[in-house]
Amino acid sequence: MPLPKRPRDTALRNSGARALLLINIGQLLTLRSSTKGPRRGRDLSDLGLIEDGAVLSVGGKIVSVGKTKDALSDSWVKKNRRKIREIDCTGKVVLPGFVDSHTHPAFTAPRLVDFEQRIAGATYEQIAEAGGGIRSSVEGVRKATRAALAGHVLAALNAMLTQGTTTVEAKSGYGLSLDAELKSLEAIGDAAREWPGTVAPTLLGAHVVPREYEGREDKYVRIVCKEMIPRAAERKLARFVDVFCDRGAFSPASAEHLFLAAREHGLGVRAHVCQLSHCEIAPLLKYDPASLDHMDYAGDDDIGALAAQSAMSPALQTVATLVPGANYFLGLGRFPDARRLIDSGVPVALATDYNPGTSPTISMPFVLSLACTHMKMTPAEAIAAATINGAHALRLAGRKGSLEAGKDADLAIFDVADYREIPYWVAGNRCAAVIVAGTQL
């Protein structure tokens, strides 16, 4: 296969440019696609696998992807080989860095009381009613300094990187006041600037109604719409607005108010839906959410409406992001029905839902494993859901999620001979190295 593009010599002479060549890759998963938009149906299994593959990047961008023999016989590579950093990936799998499109890293402490109460038999809602749950993380966040909070976020991001994640969506949502939500977003921004990967910040002011607004959801939603969203947008602290739309959280009507305010201020939207109970999602689709997440109790009508969204332009399609780490950690027997979603034509992504209450894991390989064992996704489907479809769920697929010329050179190298081993070796870490913007970390 000829190399599709060659960098100009000037690119390498440019002081900022770094050239990196990965060669002898046992299995190179490009995730390249001939169609635009997120993967759905059978396309979800297409990894664009190249054996004995090579990837060349210059200045942080992928320049070419192909076979090692073609890369090494390329005249530009031959001429510049001594200046190019080379990594021999014999016997390894290389794929795009994971895109973790749903995380809640802005918290200060684990929720160990909830953990033990659940072991003793309490349900999610019983724990929340007894003063645990999301609200019990609020005090810590309100008291924390911005720097301390940023330290917690950065520690999580760094841990994610060690398991192959290079792009992360990070939500606020444990502050639940104007000041504490803005502080959470500032902390996410501070951590993002220290971290080599890419962070998409999300305002989740509507995570739960805070105690001081108990029984006054409308009043709190007005504060999110009239104060938090405008301030976050004005200061460019968030790309998305999220809402927890469920029994015991916010109503679909509140979600629509939030989405309207987000749209008015130029922010994208996404929502937690159908985690604990069924809620109708069709009314939310008219706001073109980038993603609807959880989907445990999604009904046939919801799935049909989401699949129909496939007819939209790729820029407006909605991904269903499944987060089985939460089902696992809550000890639930029931998991999202990934097969029904995939077989119905809904584009599916996978994410950790990293948070202190229901999913304290930073590991995408673990989530892939859960997707295979508990949701009957194939290893190939799980990998596509965790890379290219995760990128679509963040509306970043123009830069992330696949290894194609022009995209960011964000890659994960796994010390396994076969990609199916990534979900197979459960609860270990076979990620050998991570490359972000063409630099090995």
Ligand SMILES: [Zn+2]
């Ligand atoms: Zn969540």
